Amino acid sequence: MVDVLETAATSTSAPATRAPRRGAGLTPYLFLLPYVVLFVTFTLVPAGYGLWISLHDWDYLLAGKPFVGLDNYQALFDSASPVFDFFWQSMQATAIFTVFSVPLLVTVPLAIALLLNRSFKGRTFFRAVYFAPYVLGVAVIGVLWRFLLDPNLGAVNALLGAVGLPDDTAWTTGLPWAWISLVGVTVWWTLGFNAVIYLAGLQDIPRELYDAAKVDGAGRWAEFRSVTLPGLRPVLLFIVINTILASSNMFGQAYLITQGAPGVETRTAIMYIAEEGLRSYRMGSAAAMSYLLTLALLLVSMITFRLFRTKD
């Protein structure tokens, strides 16, 4: 995304002196039209429409949808309202998951990428193997790990028992086990995605920088700190922000593996918003929640951007 922003800035401001004026008239717009119709209908309009919904007492099943101003937002901050406890509980669940999964998903894939960033036979093969779980959907890995983590019948407890460890851990229903399961499964599932992005970033670091470091007599660690990390900076920023967004979007894992258990401890914000809006059909309230969550994420992303900028 970082580079997207940069290419956007350069490509659109570059004068079109070189190209022949083949884009004259209606042609460019006709080329854009099919995509723009989809984009407007399913991205731009819904972004505004959602805001509009959040200002109404919008019950899908009722004819009247009275305008209520900011009431839906106010209710989220009013401890006497029926949604207050559930909403903040779910926000807390999302926060817990994000705080524990992001550091792992930023560091472990980097280690794997460094491992793969050498020349050895079978490199492409191992890269594909580590990436493979990501090709499976959340539904597949969800039901699979629900089985593997089954306290009585699952392979995980059987394996632990076989090496003399406790074999009765409630991976899907107890605390903190449910969190460990959800974070662990997610790391297992998406690690390959971040790893290949790191790997591409590593390969973009000019060789000469490493050679120069060698000439300066830098050791492995010094080389990593003075060449690799700075070279990975834009990639790192992308990975951190993208992983924060992905983790705070967590849905399928909790839906299938823990079903929010124990109680509603692992019910994430998305799960609660979807239930409130698309099962109970209280869409005004659910839309307000989703905008509050979006705002929170925007804030976190901006702070991350800042942190990366000031490190200069």
Next chain:
Amino acid sequence: MGRMRGVAWYSLLGLLSLVFIAPVVWMLTTSFKSADEATRVPPTILPENPTTGAYDTLFTGDSQTPVLRWFLNSLIAASGQALLVLVVASMAAYALARMEFRGKRIVFALIIATLFVPIFTLIIPNFLIIDRLGWLDSLMALIVPGAASAFGVFFLRQFFLGLPRELEEAALLEGANSWQIFTKVILPLSKPALATLAVISFLTNWNDFIWPVYTLFSPQNFTLPPGLGTLQGAYNINYPVIMAGAALASIPALILFMVSQRYIIEGVSRSGLKG
């Protein structure tokens, strides 16, 4: 590297591979166990009496879990969306990569901005839009809205920017119009990129979970991902049947990955960086 180091190196990589492969293998072996065997403690590693019983149950199961129908629905939705993405994204990307026009900056900035909009913000209003279009509980809901994703446009725009202009200029001198240049020059040159985008779009749609869970209601109209959730509820701890369902959903994805892993990984690793 020395021989000992080589052994240690490959042992490390192999052990790591096991972590990623073993669960998937476990899914496959379990699907060939009987329900009895799958509940044994400690579990058997390989099926003692391999049986396709779980698959028989799965395919002849009750009307609430028409798995073959789900498979077909998934196939239609994923292919349909991949095709739609190819058409609309390549056209838009060509305009953005090669043409100058008023409003280009705004269009591009708007599309970029949506990369920062979390999907869940759109899910409720999109549900209502789909409802108004009469697409709830139908495959249209799965095929069309997802094609608005910005990924394909970025991905192809980047690829088009890297193509040499000479061929287009030659075609222009011969009097070809934009559409002819696009279809006769650009698209044939872009086959690898188009194939990559098609595969990535297919897999994304094939695996999509939250959207079909909330927009499809009749078991007949499900795709495999929400179907797996239903199987989990219907078969509880009859894990061989659930694993057979999971295998059915995984195998096309894994095959597609095996034949095109270089392209997929290339496409994915570029999505974040240069796309």
